[in-house]
Amino acid sequence: MILQRLKHETQSYHDQMEVIVDLPARLRSREAYCAVLVRFYGFYAPVEAALDRLDGLAHVLPDITVRRKTPLIACDLAALGLSTHDLPWCAELPALPDVAHALGCLYVLEGATLGGQLIARQLAAGPGVTSDRGGAFFHSYGKETGSMWRSFGAGLAEYATTPECEATIIGAAQQTFRALEHWLAGKG
Template sequence: MMSMALAEAPVFPALAPPLTLRLRQETRDLHDRIEANARFARLMAPDLTLAEYRRLVARLHGHYAPLEAALEGMAHRLPACLALHRRLNRRAALAADLSALGFAPDDIAALPRCEAFVIRSVEQALGALYVLEGSTLGGQLIARHLQATLGIGPAAGAAHVVPHGAETGTLWRDFRLALDEGAEAAQFDPDAVIAAARHAFDRLDRWVAGA
C-alpha cells in the first residue's frame, strides 16, 4: 500500500521553458513567412541577378537604419552585457555595400525608409534585437552563395551579410544567455518580448515585400 507520506507529496509546478525556446517556437510561423518572402527567397537562387541584389540591399537599408537608430535610443536601459556598440553595425555596413554596388551618396540618402520605429520599453527593444541578431546566423551560407553567383564579397557589396564577422557565434550566445537569465530573474515580461519579436518579424517581412 502507498504510504501516506508518498500519497501526499507536494506537486511542484513545471518549470517554464527558457525564453529563447519560447521565442523560437512562438515566432516560427513568421520566420517561415519571411523565408518564403519572394525577395528573400531570390537571394539564394542560383540565377540571382545583380539588379535583384542591389534592390534588396537598398530595401534592407531602409529598414535597418531607423531600427538601429531607435535601439540606440534605448541603450541606457538595456543590460551593458549586450554590448550594443558591437551589434548595431548593420546600417553602416549596408551603406558601405550600397556604395560598393554603385550608389552615390545622394542616391543612398534619397532611398525610401520605413516609418520610424517606436521603441519605448526594454521588452520592445529585446524583441527587435532578437530578430536583428537572429538574422546574422545564416550569413556565412549567404556570403558563400553571393561570392559564387555574383562574385561579391564583404568588400564589394556584402559586408552586411556577416556584420559581426568572427564574433557572430559569441554575440548570439551572449544575447540568448541575457534573454534567458533576465526572464528567469523577472527583469522583464517574457510575453511582451515575444509580442515585440513577432511585430519586428512582421514589419521586416512587409517592408521587404513592399514596392
C-alpha cells in the same frame, strides 16, 4: 528558456517571411541584390536609430554599438556604387518603448546574422559579392557570429526574468517579423 520560447513562438513568422521575401531569388543578380540591400537599409537605419535613443539597453547588451548593421549596409551600398542619401525609410516600425521590446526586435535582427552566413556563401557564388566588396552586411560578425549570438542570448536570458517580460519580448519579436516582412515585400 526564453530563446527556446522565442524560436518556437516565432517560427511561423520566420517561415512565412522566407517564402514571401525569397532571398535566394533576390541574390541571383547584382541589381536584385542592390534592391534588397536598399530595403534592408530602409528598415535597419530607423530601427537602429530608435534603439540608440533607448535608455537601459546598453546595460543589458554592453556591446550594442558593435551590433549595429546600418554602417555595414551603407558600406555595401557604397561598394556597389549606391548612396544612402534619399533612400526610403520604413515608416511602420516595430514599437520600441522599452528594453523588453528592443530585445524582441533584436532577437530578429541578431538572428538574421546566423542566416547571413549561408547567404554570404550564395552571394560569392552568384553575383560575386564578398565581405569586402558589397557583402559586409551578410558577413557581419564573420567568425564571431556564434559567440555574438551566445552573448546576445545570455543578455536576453538574464533580462527576461518574469513571464510578463518574456511575453513582451515574444510579442515584440513577432511584431518585428511582421514589419520587416511587410517592408521587404515592398508594401510599406
